[in-house]
Amino acid sequence: SQQGEEDPQALSIQEGENATMNCSYKTSINNLQWYRQNSGRGLVHLILIRSNEREKHSGRLRVTLDTSKKSSSLLITASRAADTASYFCATDARSSGSARQLTFGSGTQLTVLP
């Protein structure tokens, strides 16, 4: 079953505007990651925030994490048409061998209109 739920499912904005996506999860986590997926392609890792962190920045990306509410948000500032993609949060709570398994949220489809 899906660990995370994301909202909105779809978001359409104008170029230059900010886009905010939210993710909620159910169990305790070690960290939360955000990924981007262009249509029909693989995933690109965007940013990782650890369970003891509350906010993290990377370029135009800002991620927050509220472990008390079991939620995270991804903010993309000054959006560009090239940001059009699906965005997924992923949590890791189980380990297998030397790597942790990821559980993905349902995703947000972002469309940035030029």
Place this chain on the structure above:
Amino acid sequence: GAVVSQHPSRVICKSGTSVKIECRSLDFQATTMFWYRQFPKQSLMLMATSNEGSKATYEQGVEKDKFLINHASLTLSTLTVTSAHPEDSSFYICSAGGLAGRVISYNEQFFGPGTRLTVL
């Protein structure tokens, strides 16, 4: 960053045939590889986890006899969809983690570009 390739990128086959998908880590060695399935407009669902040299661990509801996984080396894992049916049509994505011989974040996974399987 680490690069993971998948082959083929797209495959169309007839119902009842078997299809093999390869996942390779190109410039690093990975002790663990993950296989995901993604249906249109849905999220990734973990199918199985394979550690090099040992049997794969399958998620609940995934038939191990239908989805055969082999992780024979630190750079190659294969997923074989046996006796494929139209309901197996999906986007299959692998990822590699647990990079061998490298002190990394325990959390890193590197994803392949995916394989689109269409079963007629």
